[in-house]
Amino acid sequence: MSAMTAEAAVAAVSAVPQRRVNWTPWIILAPALVFFLIFYVVPLAILLANSVQRWDTYTYKVLDYATLHQYVRYLLDPYYLEVLVRTVRIAALTTLYSVIAAYPVAIYLTKAGPTERSILTLIIISPLLVSVVILCFGWMVVFAPAGLINWALKMVGIVDAPLKLKFSEASVISGLVHVYFPFVALSIYNSLQNIDPATVRAARILGAGPIRTFWSITLPLSIPGALAGSLIVFALSTSSFVVPMFLGGAWVKVVAYHIWEQNMATIDWPFGAAIAVILLVVTATIMLAYNRLMERRLFTGVFAR
Amino acid sequence: MEHVRLHEVSKFYGQVLAVDRLSLSINQGESVALLGPSGCGKTTTLNLLAGFLQPDGGTIRIADRDVAGLPPNKRNLGMVFQSYALFPHMTVAENVAFGLKLRRVESAERERRLKEALDMVRLGGFADRFPRQLSGGQQQRVALARAIIVQPDIMLYDEPLSNLDAKLREEMRSELLDIQDRIRITSIYVTHDQEEALALADRVAVMSNGCVEQIGTPDEVYEKPATGFVAKFLGESNVLPGTVARADGTSVVVDLGGHSVHCQTSERFSAGDRVEVVVRTERLAVSPERLSTDNCFKARLHHAIYLGGTIRYLVQLGDHRLIMVEKNRGDRAALSEGSEVYVGWPAKDSLLVKLP
Ligand SMILES: Nc1ncnc2c1ncn2[C@@H]1O[C@H](COP(=O)(O)OP(=O)(O)OP(=O)(O)O)[C@@H](O)[C@H]1O
Numbered sequence: 001m002s003a004m005t006a007e008a009a010v011a012a013v014s015a016v017p018q019r020r021v022n023w024t025p026w027i028i029l030a031p032a033l034v035f036f037l038i039f040y041v042v043p044l045a046i047l048l049a050n051s052v053q054r055w056d057t058y059t060y061k062v063l064d065y066a067t068l069h070q071y072v073r074y075l076l077d078p079y080y081l082e083v084l085v086r087t088v089r090i091a092a093l094t095t096l097y098s099v100i101a102a103y104p105v106a107i108y109l110t111k112a113g114p115t116e117r118s119i120l121t122l123i124i125i126s127p128l129l130v131s132v133v134i135l136c137f138g139w140m141v142v143f144a145p146a147g148l149i150n151w152a153l154k155m156v157g158i159v160d161a162p163l164k165l166k167f168s169e170a171s172v173i174s175g176l177v178h179v180y181f182p183f184v185a186l187s188i189y190n191s192l193q194n195i196d197p198a199t200v201r202a203a204r205i206l207g208a209g210p211i212r213t214f215w216s217i218t219l220p221l222s223i224p225g226a227l228a229g230s231l232i233v234f235a236l237s238t239s240s241f242v243v244p245m246f247l248g249g250a251w252v253k254v255v256a257y258h259i260w261e262q263n264m265a266t267i268d269w270p271f272g273a274a275i276a277v278i279l280l281v282v283t284a285t286i287m288l289a290y291n292r293l294m295e296r297r298l299f300t301g302v303f304a305r
Numbered sequence: 306m307e308h309v310r311l312h313e314v315s316k317f318y319g320q321v322l323a324v325d326r327l328s329l330s331i332n333q334g335e336s337v338a339l340l341g342p343s344g345c346g347k348t349t350t351l352n353l354l355a356g357f358l359q360p361d362g363g364t365i366r367i368a369d370r371d372v373a374g375l376p377p378n379k380r381n382l383g384m385v386f387q388s389y390a391l392f393p394h395m396t397v398a399e400n401v402a403f404g405l406k407l408r409r410v411e412s413a414e415r416e417r418r419l420k421e422a423l424d425m426v427r428l429g430g431f432a433d434r435f436p437r438q439l440s441g442g443q444q445q446r447v448a449l450a451r452a453i454i455v456q457p458d459i460m461l462y463d464e465p466l467s468n469l470d471a472k473l474r475e476e477m478r479s480e481l482l483d484i485q486d487r488i489r490i491t492s493i494y495v496t497h498d499q500e501e502a503l504a505l506a507d508r509v510a511v512m513s514n515g516c517v518e519q520i521g522t523p524d525e526v527y528e529k530p531a532t533g534f535v536a537k538f539l540g541e542s543n544v545l546p547g548t549v550a551r552a553d554g555t556s557v558v559v560d561l562g563g564h565s566v567h568c569q570t571s572e573r574f575s576a577g578d579r580v581e582v583v584v585r586t587e588r589l590a591v592s593p594e595r596l597s598t599d600n601c602f603k604a605r606l607h608h609a610i611y612l613g614g615t616i617r618y619l620v621q622l623g624d625h626r627l628i629m630v631e632k633n634r635g636d637r638a639a640l641s642e643g644s645e646v647y648v649g650w651p652a653k654d655s656l657l658v659k660l661p
């Protein structure tokens with residue numbers, strides 16, 4: 001009896017702890033994973049498979065199942081490449097202007113009282129509460145030949161004939177900034193909120209004026225928010241369709257327009273799929289490079305918190 | 306020589322009067338602690354000095370110059386914050402050299418002073434680390450080096466040690482004293498830790514409700530409290546309400562309802578005054594035999610709490626529960642709880658506070 005217990009005790013002590021698989025996180029994640037698999041991974045696989053096909057655009061008969069034909073066709077065509085470059089340029093400028101516009105707003109928001117802050121937040125997210133189509137109509141009125149800007153320019157006598165502002169890159173970017181600005185503003189605001197106010201005071205008492213303090217302390221410490229916000233805006237802008245359609249029309253074509261055209265008008269799905277994959281790769285590459293650049297040593301301390 | 310002068314300074318937060326006509330004068334090279342309970346306006350006073358807040362009334366003079374409207378960056382002060390407030394995106398060296406860069410100190414000189422400052426806080430090997438890679442105590446030392454390196458006119462400390470654990474706090478305290486001895490700079494400490502205030506400061510200003518109740522050397526404020534608030538706030542005290550029975554110059558007898566307590570005071574009292582007798586816990590003695598002090602009463606021992614270095618006795622004296630703390634010298638048999646004992650203390654240790 002006593003020998004038994006002694007043995008059991010030894011066994012208990014010497015037993016190697018078993019590593020048990022913990023299923024709980026997987027069970028919790030399951031619904032999201034299933035959704036992600038069905039509605040993202042599978043379609044993406046189909047898209048990839050489609051993009052390496054070639055079919056006859058009259059009979060829709062598949063001529064080839066594994067070819068880079070569509071990619072070569074796109075990347076060797078100067079016209080398509082110009083559209084690709086323009087899309088990236090529009091997205092980059094939209095991101096830049098959104099960040100520039102968002103900073104003062106976000107900073108003001110951190111200094112506002114509770115009531116003012118709620119009202120301001122509502123105003124900031126208001127573009128998301130209104131249909132993008134409605135917003136575009138608004139901008140069309142602003143940029144029209146007899147619209148607000150031309151009217152103002154003529155009033156002060158800067159121009160005689162109305163400028164052609166509608167259907168320009170500028171009008172597309174204006175629309176995009178308007179729609180996506182809330183993401184950056186709130187993201188930067190969130191980052192600013194996380195800065196210990198004592199660090200700002202420390203800089204001030206060490207001899208830094210308000211501007212120097214902003215450049216050396218507030219700005220670098222809010223980079224994570226600006227980065228997150230600008231990545232969202234860049235991704236959304238490269239794939240935006242409605243705003244360029246309404247505000248750029250046939251004059252400012254973007255990649256999303258060609259994807260739509262190939263899939264819905266020309267019915268050349270493999271080519272449409274290839275364009276989509278190219279856009280995805282280009283956007284992802286730029287975003288990763290940008291992310292890398294921003295997270296370099298300079299900001300180690302900020303990001304590792 | 307007077308270095309800092311606050312004259313009738315007031316500060317409102319909306320309707321709340323955080324600092325109420327506070328006057329305070331600090332000499333060149335002196336270190337003064339602002340000590341007081343939570344919410345008494347210590348941090349607000351410090352922020353007024355630093356220039357983060359502007360007073361609603363009164364004047365602040367630093368080196369005989371009115372600093373009203375002068376922004377913090379133009380005051381040449383050093384400040385150590387409770388939360389350390391290091392710049393998380395800069396290395397230790399960048400943090401410490403920040404003030405020198407702003408002052409356009411040329412780089413060779415900057416390197417020299419950086420090394421000197423880091424050595425002073427014993428962080429020589431940590432120059433390239435980021436703040437998050439340091440312990441709390443190390444972070445606070447970086448903050449100290451960062452403030453001192455610019456050779457400020459005045460150092461301001463807002464609860465500099467309160468985020469550290471007890472042992473580290475002790476260590477940092479003696480380190481601060483060392484550094485203070487070396488650089489002899491006018492310093493103002495804000496703290497609600499009495500020991501810290503008494504240990505670090507040449508003079509202690511005890512604050513309550515936005516005013517300075519008393520300012521004096523540590524032993525002045527402890528031994529000769531000017532107001533009832535100071536008497537009760539500093540140290541651990543027994544407070545016994547009663548009436549003055551007899552007053553004869555400096556010697557006063559107070560009736561606690563059955564017990565007559567002898568007190569010594571420099572203030573004037575007259576028979577019938579309602580007063581509180583304040584006796585510090587460490588000034589009481591307890592014994593199984595009669596004590597030969599001015600005041601000696603028979604009482605009942607309620608509890609004897611063994612705390613290692615000290616023993617705490619809770620004694621019932623009539624309606625009053627007395628607390629006393631005794632050094633544990635390990636040379637006497639434990640008093641048994643519930644037994645009859647004598648408690649006593651000298652007349653000079655009965656502080657008298659007049660009640661309105
Ligand atoms: N920003 C503020 N807005 C409104 N009231 C404030 C503000 N800051 C402080 N107060 C109030 O002013 C009074 C003094 O505050 P202060 O921070 O100076 O106290 P303190 O002595 O530093 O206290 P603690 O020891 O808790 O830090 C308190 O009653 C506090 O509630």
Ligand SMILES: [Mg+2]
Nearest residue numbers: 347348349464
């Ligand atoms: Mg405080």
